[in-house]
Amino acid sequence: MSDGQPSPAAASGQIVVSGLTKVYRNVRAVDNLSFTVEPGRVTGFLGPNGAGKTTTLRMLLNLVTPTAGTATIGGRRYADLTDPVRHVGAVLEASSAHKSRTGINHLRVICAAAGLPKQRADEALELVGLTPAAKRKFKGYSLGMRQRLGIAAAMLGDPQVLMLDEPANGLDPEGIRWMRGFLRNLAAQGRTVLVSSHLLSEMQLLADDVVIIAAGRLVRQGPVETVIGSMAESARVRVRTPQADELVAALGEHDAQVQRTEDGALLVDGVDAPTVGRAALAAKVELHELTTERPDLEGVFLELTSGKAAIR
Numbered sequence: 001m002s003d004g005q006p007s008p009a010a011a012s013g014q015i016v017v018s019g020l021t022k023v024y025r026n027v028r029a030v031d032n033l034s035f036t037v038e039p040g041r042v043t044g045f046l047g048p049n050g051a052g053k054t055t056t057l058r059m060l061l062n063l064v065t066p067t068a069g070t071a072t073i074g075g076r077r078y079a080d081l082t083d084p085v086r087h088v089g090a091v092l093e094a095s096s097a098h099k100s101r102t103g104i105n106h107l108r109v110i111c112a113a114a115g116l117p118k119q120r121a122d123e124a125l126e127l128v129g130l131t132p133a134a135k136r137k138f139k140g141y142s143l144g145m146r147q148r149l150g151i152a153a154a155m156l157g158d159p160q161v162l163m164l165d166e167p168a169n170g171l172d173p174e175g176i177r178w179m180r181g182f183l184r185n186l187a188a189q190g191r192t193v194l195v196s197s198h199l200l201s202e203m204q205l206l207a208d209d210v211v212i213i214a215a216g217r218l219v220r221q222g223p224v225e226t227v228i229g230s231m232a233e234s235a236r237v238r239v240r241t242p243q244a245d246e247l248v249a250a251l252g253e254h255d256a257q258v259q260r261t262e263d264g265a266l267l268v269d270g271v272d273a274p275t276v277g278r279a280a281l282a283a284k285v286e287l288h289e290l291t292t293e294r295p296d297l298e299g300v301f302l303e304l305t306s307g308k309a310a311i312r
């Protein structure tokens with residue numbers, strides 16, 4: 001901007017990836033990738049193994065140099081941020097620390113190196129619920145505690161933007177529930193939260209938006225519900241009735257396509273549940289079940305990425 005004011009993107013902590021490409025020898029790990037990540041939302045960064053998620057995050061954090069394209073956080077490249085730890089926190093892999101160092105000392109060492117006040121170590125530990133284990137040695141931490149310590153380290157600078165690479169890996173259901181609540185809370189505070197994962201069912205519960213990639217390329221991005229809804233296979237209706245033949249005949253007048261399942265239910269495409277209910281009522285057909293089945297993110301993801309993972 002010409003008036004010297006920060007652009008809205010700079011103020012907001014928006015992430016913008018534009019034409020981003022990384023070529024390793026013959027592998028196009030990331031291939032002309034463009035997407036945006038909005039503040040105040042949790043964005044799931046999804047893709048099968050080898051899709052290029054980690055490489056993209058590493059380019060965002062200036063740990064890998066792009067072959068082409070740009071990645072900016074709040075309007076600036078990571079390398080151009082004046083005080084990056086105060087803008088961006090990242091958890092790239094399960095936290096590692098000196099084995100015989102305590103959790104609190106691990107964080108204090110990072111604070112000292114980053115020029116942050118010492119009390120941020122206590123605050124960050126409190127934030128992730130590790131205060132009771134502050135003086136225990138890292139080697140005695142469970143995987144879940146190590147993940148929390150990694151998040152505490154990322155939060156030391158109270159950053160506007162948080163990026164996590166597969167944070168749910170190896171966590172038990174309680175740990176995953178905690179992580180979900182923690183990240184949702186950060187987004188509710190207006191922060192930008194970008195989480196990579198191949199755990200699609202988890203993303204369906206956690207994310208507001210998804211960016212789906214395969215073989216380094218963008219497959220789909222948008223709000224979770226929109227991405228699911230955009231699939232060709234929209235909602236279908238499952239029906240159970242002791243008068244299946246009569247219902248199939250009645251639905252024939254509504255342009256519906258009906259399949260019979262092995263367990264005797266009918267799957268109806270092309271019409272919604274109220275239409276099926278009305279058709280049944282008009283034909284005096286007794287119904288035992290009438291449900292709308294929506295494709296879940298797992299199904300959408302597999303359909304969108306199938307075949308692409310094996311390209312290279």
Ligand SMILES: Nc1ncnc2c1ncn2[C@@H]1O[C@H](COP(=O)(O)OP(=O)(O)OP(=O)(O)O)[C@@H](O)[C@H]1O
Pocket residue numbers: 024027028029030047048049050051052053054055056198
């Ligand atoms: N340093 C490197 N040298 C050569 N090839 C690499 C390097 N880093 C990544 N790749 C390749 O780039 C592609 C993308 O890898 P990347 O780790 O970014 O994928 P990912 O989506 O994070 O996968 P995963 O879920 O398995 O971690 C893969 O084919 C990988 O083998």
